[in-house]
Amino acid sequence: MQTVEELYQLILQRKSNPEAGSYTDYLFTKGLDKILKKIGEESTEVIVAAKNPSDQEFTYEVSDLVYHVLVLMAERGISVDDVKTELAKREGLMSKTKERREIDKL
Numbered sequence: 001m002q003t004v005e006e007l008y009q010l011i012l013q014r015k016s017n018p019e020a021g022s023y024t025d026y027l028f029t030k031g032l033d034k035i036l037k038k039i040g041e042e043s044t045e046v047i048v049a050a051k052n053p054s055d056q057e058f059t060y061e062v063s064d065l066v067y068h069v070l071v072l073m074a075e076r077g078i079s080v081d082d083v084k085t086e087l088a089k090r091e092g093l094m095s096k097t098k099e100r101r102e103i104d105k106l
């Protein structure tokens with residue numbers, strides 16, 4: 001099974017070593033506007049699927065969106081570690097905000 005990090009690494013590999021028939025290469029060749037168009041489409045599909053009862057369909061659409069977001073990150077030069085670091089920073093900030101809210105309630 002492929003982790004998100006492994007998928008990101010494979011996407012980076014496709015960017016530096018184009019491979020015939022690769023959909024990822026097709027996206028990089030088309031460029032940022034095409035990748036952004038796909039993000040828009042896939043986001044809409046996630047929204048529609050979230051309103052439907054099928055967990056399988058919802059999971060499928062979320063996976064499509066995650067893949068396209070990873071392609072966008074690679075195009076913009078943002079790594080999975082960059083996102084992890086940002087989320088880790090928020091962990092501290094959010095608990096402070098939560099504490100603040102608890103204090104404000106008193």
Ligand SMILES: N=c1c2ncn([C@@H]3O[C@H](COP(=O)(O)OP(=O)(O)OP(=O)(O)O)[C@@H](O)[C@H]3O)c2ncn1[C@@H]1O[C@H](COP(=O)(O)O)[C@@H](O)[C@H]1O
Nearest residue numbers: 002007010011014019021022023024025038041063064067
């Ligand atoms: N995870 C994915 C992945 N998720 C979605 N997709 C592609 O995203 C597209 C979404 O479907 P759409 O109908 O919206 O798009 P389309 O009509 O095929 O294409 P467009 O002309 O609209 O762009 C499909 O072609 C899917 O194959 C993916 N393509 C590749 N990967 C992974 O990326 C890695 C590299 O794959 P290649 O680039 O194919 O070598 C491998 O691990 C793959 O499993």
